[in-house]
Amino acid sequence: MNVLFATSEAVPLAKSGGLGDVAGALPKALNERGADTRVVLPKYAEIPSAYLEHFETIHTFSFRFGWRHQYCGLLRGEIEGVIFYLIDNEQYFNRGGLYGYDDDPERFVFFNFAIAECLPHFGFVPDVIHCHDWQTALLPFLLKTRYAYDPLCRSVKTVFTIHNLRYQGVFGQKLLQDLVGMDDFWFWTSGLEFYGAANCMKAGLQYADKLTTVSETYAQEIQTEYWGERLDGVIRWRAADLHGILNGIDTDSFDPMNDPAVHTPYRGSISRKRKNKLVLQREFGLPESESIPVIGVVTRLVDQKGIDLIDRVLGELLDEGIQLIFLGAGEYRYEEMLRGAAAWKPEQLAVRLGYNEGLARRIYAGSDMFLMPSLFEPCGLSQLIALRYRTVPIVRETGGLRDTVQSYDEYTKTGNGFTFANYNAHDMLHTVRRAVQLYRDDEEAWKTIIANGAKEDYSWSRSAKSYMSLYGELLPLRKETERWPVTS
Structure with a gap:
């Protein structure tokens, strides 16, 4: 053929x-x-x-x-x-x-x-x-x-x-x-x-x-x-x-065990993954701590990607004691919003405008969670890369995000991430709060979520x-x- x-x-x-x-x-x-x-x-x-x-x-x-x-x-x-x-x-x-x-x-x-x-x-x-x-x-x-x-x-x-x-x-x-x-x-x-x-x-x-x-x-x-x-x-x-x-995704290229952009190679080890978190925090000038939840965002800064939801509840998000790391470029209004927020909370929010492949991979590897609150998403590759790098996705249930990320169920121990259905800033906020609380309070559950994600086939086969x-x-x-x- x-x-x-x-x-x-x-x-x-x-x-x-x-x-x-x-x-x-x-x-x-x-x-x-x-x-x-x-x-x-x-x-x-x-x-x-x-x-x-x-x-x-x-x-x-x-x-x-x-x-x-x-x-x-x-x-x-x-x-x-x-x-x-x-x-x-x-x-x-x-x-x-x-x-x-x-x-x-x-x-x-x-x-x-x-x-x-x-x-x-x-x-x-x-x-x-x-x-x-x-x-x-x-x-x-x-x-x-x-x-x-x-x-x-x-x-x-x-x-x-x-x-x-x-x-x-x-x-x-x-x-x-x-x-x-x-x-x-x-x-x-x-x-x-x-x-x-x-x-x-x-x-x-x-x-x-x-x-x-x-x-x-x-x-x-x-x-x-x-x-x-x-x-x-x-x-x-x-x-x-x-x-x-x-x-x-190309699982040979996106492999945290063999990715030259990643500081500490890892596969299923959370402790080795968190070494990359410390390196990422240092690279972005954030306080270095394994206990602080880090949420990564690698995206085009356009309305499709749900940036307005983040803008609407940004203060409340940061009140959760998290660190937010952004990489991307796009509409001027969103770039300016992120610049201002980074100047306002430099110890919690870091932004790099533009795109750098190696830096993107370090964000996937070093973040604990990956946020994609998209208005719509035909497929999305970022959540697949995040799962491959054992980073837990938080997504809105639309398009390919709905097909690839299932919300964690505490009773059945199933699910590889956290999801919300409505395009609503506070629905997103509540979902992030749930993920952050589980990250802090139940390490065994967190390991289960990561293990569930690791079972999936993300390859092109x-x-x-x-x-x-x-x-x-x-x-x-x-x-x-x-x-x-x-x-x-």
Whole structure:
């Protein structure tokens, strides 16, 4: 089975969030199950030169999309046992960062066209192209419309994964028409119209053969009006083709016994883990004490992550005698709130704005608890990493958090963390208080919670098995009549 991952980021080459982790780790797990999985992404300027040395140019050409005539280079290289392809165009990708430019619509429409144009030149014929998020959502649409005449493109099946439904690639109607080269009639009958604008993710939802999202609960949530981000009608229409498959983590990389970022290697020893706690407190300039509960937060500082709940009861949280450690960046209002709080309570609250991978790992290793009060969370990788580092998660019951963290039950001795259901600051506060009290008063119960979490399989193996099964469902369909989206 040949699978091509089409993605805007993938570790270790380029990453801005969880998508990069998924697109870098899942192909390895699929290959271990017998697939030939390869990855294609843009050739960004920020890809480290040490990795670029592994690549060679295998094809160069020019092609038209809309009225534009653009150069495209195709590079091939092998990194950590996975074959990667890079789409080269310096006008679009030779710049700092991955996203956030005014011409992002043009950059990623080009990327979608380039993948289709490069299919004959990969030296590899995919059975399935697995597309991820809005940046590659147009590809299933292009393969079934613009490239439907090409036998190679017509034979490929597509899977589209929603990593976060909030980010859809919504642009002006005329802009997308100009980029794709479609008149008004084609635009309206294609199903890409979205409340007077154009929606890239809607293209993937309608034209891909199968849809997935990154947890079972999130797959159910996005079919509702409240969480469906105005695409719930389309998702309900495709519900029979929608599968929730939980993400995993790279357990070889995230291993506190072998993590070079961790001061004292450990596995199940609380005493060794607490040595990392002292190191973490020292690094952040906090009073060093094994008895003080340390709660870590590694997150984007945006409203999705529940930062406003923390803001609402921050004083009451700190009255519990805890230490809070934040690592992240995002909205200015949240950054300023945390700066002010750290200046107000420097002995209890420490903040590092930005992101540092090694520091994040030390927070996972050194914290006693890990807080994720998310408004919504398609899957979440942080709670899985926390569990792997024997750090007890405190989460709101939504999306993948609900699927991976079960609240501790004192009577049955089951559960691997602490949870609350309502998006309410005091519900979160009461849950934190319960966790802190148990941490202080019942070490045996705390050890039981950690042991329960250690029993779980956080690897990509389980997810890869589900994806292989899904891909297998598509292969017999190759000779069947293509299913086209319903439009009105």
